Amino acid sequence: MELAPHPVIPQKKPVLVCILDGWGENPVTDQYNACHVAKSPTIDALAAKGPGYYRSVLAHGPAVGLPTDGDMGNSEVGHNALGAGKIIAQGASLVDIALETKSVYSGAGWAHVKPAFADNTLHVITLLSSGGVHSRYDQVLKLCQGAVADGCKKLRLHVLTDGRDVPDNSCHEYMRVLVEDLAKLEGCDAKVASGGGRMKVTMDRYEADWAMVERGWKAHVLGDAPHKFTDPIEALNKLKEGGDSDQYVEPFVITDADGKPVGTVEDDDAVVIANFRADRVVEISKAFEYPDFNSFDRVRYPKVRFAGLMQYDGDLKLPANYLVPPPLIERTSGEVLAANGLRTFACSETQKFGHVTFFWNGNRSGYFKEDLETYVEIPSDNVPFNQAPLMKAREICAAGKEALRSKKYDVVRVNFANPDMVGHTGDLAATIAACEECDACVKELLDVVDELGGMFLLTADHGNADDMVQRNKKNECLFEADGTTPLPLTSHTLAPVPVAIGGPALPANIKFRDDLPKAGLANVTATYINLMGYEAPAEMEPSLLAAF
Numbered sequence: 001m002e003l004a005p006h007p008v009i010p011q012k013k014p015v016l017v018c019i020l021d022g023w024g025e026n027p028v029t030d031q032y033n034a035c036h037v038a039k040s041p042t043i044d045a046l047a048a049k050g051p052g053y054y055r056s057v058l059a060h061g062p063a064v065g066l067p068t069d070g071d072m073g074n075s076e077v078g079h080n081a082l083g084a085g086k087i088i089a090q091g092a093s094l095v096d097i098a099l100e101t102k103s104v105y106s107g108a109g110w111a112h113v114k115p116a117f118a119d120n121t122l123h124v125i126t127l128l129s130s131g132g133v134h135s136r137y138d139q140v141l142k143l144c145q146g147a148v149a150d151g152c153k154k155l156r157l158h159v160l161t162d163g164r165d166v167p168d169n170s171c172h173e174y175m176r177v178l179v180e181d182l183a184k185l186e187g188c189d190a191k192v193a194s195g196g197g198r199m200k201v202t203m204d205r206y207e208a209d210w211a212m213v214e215r216g217w218k219a220h221v222l223g224d225a226p227h228k229f230t231d232p233i234e235a236l237n238k239l240k241e242g243g244d245s246d247q248y249v250e251p252f253v254i255t256d257a258d259g260k261p262v263g264t265v266e267d268d269d270a271v272v273i274a275n276f277r278a279d280r281v282v283e284i285s286k287a288f289e290y291p292d293f294n295s296f297d298r299v300r301y302p303k304v305r306f307a308g309l310m311q312y313d314g315d316l317k318l319p320a321n322y323l324v325p326p327p328l329i330e331r332t333s334g335e336v337l338a339a340n341g342l343r344t345f346a347c348s349e350t351q352k353f354g355h356v357t358f359f360w361n362g363n364r365s366g367y368f369k370e371d372l373e374t375y376v377e378i379p380s381d382n383v384p385f386n387q388a389p390l391m392k393a394r395e396i397c398a399a400g401k402e403a404l405r406s407k408k409y410d411v412v413r414v415n416f417a418n419p420d421m422v423g424h425t426g427d428l429a430a431t432i433a434a435c436e437e438c439d440a441c442v443k444e445l446l447d448v449v450d451e452l453g454g455m456f457l458l459t460a461d462h463g464n465a466d467d468m469v470q471r472n473k474k475n476e477c478l479f480e481a482d483g484t485t486p487l488p489l490t491s492h493t494l495a496p497v498p499v500a501i502g503g504p505a506l507p508a509n510i511k512f513r514d515d516l517p518k519a520g521l522a523n524v525t526a527t528y529i530n531l532m533g534y535e536a537p538a539e540m541e542p543s544l545l546a547a548f
């Protein structure tokens, strides 16, 4: 893993690597593209330097290991690619293959849950969505069908409504299809048992708000929620009457006519989490897996056969049982830099903290060499982020500047969460404000790079803020029934993302090469290693740089 010096670029520390989470370079530049509309003099000036210093790279589909060109990028696959420099078949793809070849049904994870099929209940907890970011409904249905084929007599679904990877107000339709599909499972008593919105129930991440997970535990396991219904479709109709978005549906439990929950989790039941992506199911997995657990009072801790669709944390071996082996992401840039004695600083706020550490490091929760790595987490607010669109950008910026000026680090990596987190609210004005704040922070960071005579690389992990409305095939904005209110787009986009390089220490003859038009995020890794003054390992995707 020894890095050879770069023949042209000096080892002039520190190099700044700045990620604008969810900032896409969308070819559609109308009034609904928040990145375009936002006043962003800093990024505009970088773009004005031309293709030698500013370009875009692919951040979706096969370029980041996702099954198809229709799969939008996301933070997991984006940061995996940026950190590893490799295109790795990701969870969504691996589960597709395991279902296609049926290997999922002959693995150790399936063998672990199967003994519950005959006389107990199989519980499936999942994001109910076809978004392909955390889960995919077609995979969930196949798993349920596979369980029934293997003798499952009682199946209970605990579903989180989406509205974040798919359009808001689509949850009724997903529920309708689910209920219909469950009714078709012959010889199995299959029902929806509980649920709630993904930003309200169960799917917290990075320990930002354990109360979300507690609400989920109560609804899924204990059958305890403030709202009880006998019919899941009625549940959504009623709960959404107040105008809540799909992401924020209140927790609910389905009961029989006598008010008894239809699907509490009991001893000897099996529980499968059918999301493939890790960050938002690590906490609920800990609640099921760890006998000693203090993050909230579980009230009752049933002894179950628990499995994840994947193993969500390889370091923690969490969960111990899983249906499909996760992608193996080895020799990431973080590991290579540490092996060469190079020092890394990484910082973001809670909502993206694991993105610049855990995902960046190939889904590892620890350090490679603790004395060489400093990871700083700025606590995020727990509010809908359109109410606080500046988020913690100033604090991240300040931490980044201090780390740069300390000269302790060879590379300083920061992630600004705003374009993504505010973009997910579908609030155009707030997202424009979010993008403007990022631009201002980038200016401050680049000023410090100038002051220190350093180098920088600016990029993003996927699109989001670059398109804030749903569109028809001609890219025209779609409107609500009133004909004037645009239908918001809360999801990521298929857009490529920008990559900019510069700084006083960048040698005049180093520029972006022009022979990699289809480059993707994985090409960024070798690029930033080059800026640090080293040749990148040969197994990484080629650098975007060349000496002219």
Ligand SMILES: O=C(O)[C@@H](CO)OP(=O)(O)O
Pocket (backbone or CB within 6 Å): 022, 073, 074, 075, 076, 133, 134, 164, 165, 280, 420
């Ligand atoms: O919020 C999330 O979980 C996803 C969208 O589902 O966004 P990101 O990939 O940017 O983290």
Ligand SMILES: [Mn+2]
Pocket (backbone or CB within 6 Å): 021, 022, 074, 075, 076, 078, 420, 461, 462
């Ligand atoms: Mn992201």
Ligand SMILES: [Mn+2]
Pocket (backbone or CB within 6 Å): 022, 075, 420, 421, 424, 464, 492
């Ligand atoms: Mn996102």
